[in-house]
Amino acid sequence: MTQPQTMPLALAEEKRDTADRLQSGPPQAAFGAVFELYYDRVFRYIRYRVECQYTAEDLTSQVFERVLGRFASFREEKAPFEVWLFAIARNAVNDYGRQQKRRRFFSLEALKEAASGGKTPEAMALAGEAKDSLLQAMCVLKPKERSILALKFGAELKNGEIARLTGMSESNVGVTLYRSMKKLRTELERKGCHE
Secondary structure, eight states: OOOOOOOOHHHHHHHHHHHHHHHSSOHHHHHHHHHHHHHHHHHHHHHHHOSOHHHHHHHHHHHHHHHHHHGGGOOTTTSOHHHHHHHHHHHHHHHHHHHHTOSOOOOOHHHHHHHTTTOOHHHHHHHHHHHHHHHHHHTTSOHHHHHHHIIIIISOOOHHHHHHHHTOOHHHHHHHHHHHHHHHHHHHHHTTOOO
């Protein structure tokens, strides 16, 4: 897995505009901007954590329903907006996991789907095998490690944002990411899979 690229200037400006709208103007206009800006990232974060795409879509909808209901209570001085938003998303996934009474509710099915676009059947089969191996390797990780990886690569949050969201120190987040990636690499090598 590669780290996300730095935020493009246009996206940074759009985020600043959205933050300005949060502070002033009708809540519906601000919510629309938030929905447009964050929907994909929230969906990807949730998709990393649940097995079914339809469940991920439902949970993403629930997150934005909760955001809309709590929109007036958001306070920038308590936490940055992204941290607040992804705390709601994380809680929604955790609630879902408790309801399902399962410990394994993390999936990389979205990566399978992305990898298969426009390839030959042979290439799709090889990519599918590689993704299946990665999915199986993910089982060696603890739920906390899978959650940190989902926040980093699904939600594209920075280590500092993950630290604020999880209550961990920023250095602990970095160490957890490093060790989780090392565990995955070791497990994949053990199974004879190569990058």
